Amino acid sequence: MEVAVAPAAGAVSTRTDERPRSATFRLVLLVVLAVLLIVSAGILVWLLADRRGAADDQQAERETVMSQTEQFVLRLNTYGPDDLDDQGHLTDYQDQVDEVITPKFASDFESSGLPIAEQTVKQAGYSRTAEVFGVGVQSIDSDSAVAIVAGGLTGSYPDPQHPDDDSKRSSGQEDVLRWEVDLVKTDGTWLVDAYTPVTGEGQ
Numbered sequence: 001m002e003v004a005v006a007p008a009a010g011a012v013s014t015r016t017d018e019r020p021r022s023a024t025f026r027l028v029l030l031v032v033l034a035v036l037l038i039v040s041a042g043i044l045v046w047l048l049a050d051r052r053g054a055a056d057d058q059q060a061e062r063e064t065v066m067s068q069t070e071q072f073v074l075r076l077n078t079y080g081p082d083d084l085d086d087q088g089h090l091t092d093y094q095d096q097v098d099e100v101i102t103p104k105f106a107s108d109f110e111s112s113g114l115p116i117a118e119q120t121v122k123q124a125g126y127s128r129t130a131e132v133f134g135v136g137v138q139s140i141d142s143d144s145a146v147a148i149v150a151g152g153l154t155g156s157y158p159d160p161q162h163p164d165d166d167s168k169r170s171s172g173q174e175d176v177l178r179w180e181v182d183l184v185k186t187d188g189t190w191l192v193d194a195y196t197p198v199t200g201e202g203q
Contacts, residue, residue, distance in 0.1 A: 066135040069147040069181050072100045072192045080127030102191045125158040143185040150178045
């Protein structure tokens with residue numbers, strides 16, 4: 001007759017303890033994985049939002065550069081007899097142009113471009129208007145940009161027989177311009193620093 005051997009007390013205790021430990025380990029692992037998943041998702045959302053924000057900022061800078069370039073072309077090329085002050089100077093015209101250009105460019109403008117404009121207006125009654133067809137940004141970084149602008153300039157002279165009648169002014173053919181405009185960011189504001197006529201077909 002065989003006698004059944006009772007399992008050792010220690011063996012029974014070990015198998016009983018392994019089940020709770022195994023369940024606890026799985027629960028802890030599940031929690032850790034869930035936390036890691038949430039953290040990873042948060043980092044991904046942050047990276048996407050940061051990239052989208054940077055893209056929005058760059059687009060805003062490009063739009064500011066284009067707007068400032070357009071203002072420069074319009075202000076530089078819009079003047080006439082009505083803009084002369086009592087001393088025969090284009091003071092308001094000068095102030096408007098100076099607002100969108102750098103001090104270095106303003107110095108060149110006041111010594112060359114401005115006197116020519118004043119002379120033609122005073123002596124010949126010349127008037128000029130401008131129209132911008134389009135502006136694009138060729139390159140841009142944190143503090144400098146290059147824009148390309150296309151537009152048209154129209155000059156007119158008074159009728160010798162009716163010099164005070166603006167409706168009888170004679171206008172010439174519109175001159176099409178295409179300029180490369182250099183801008184720099186000065187104290188947070190984009191200002192035109194120079195411009196160069198662009199040659200080629202269609203000018």
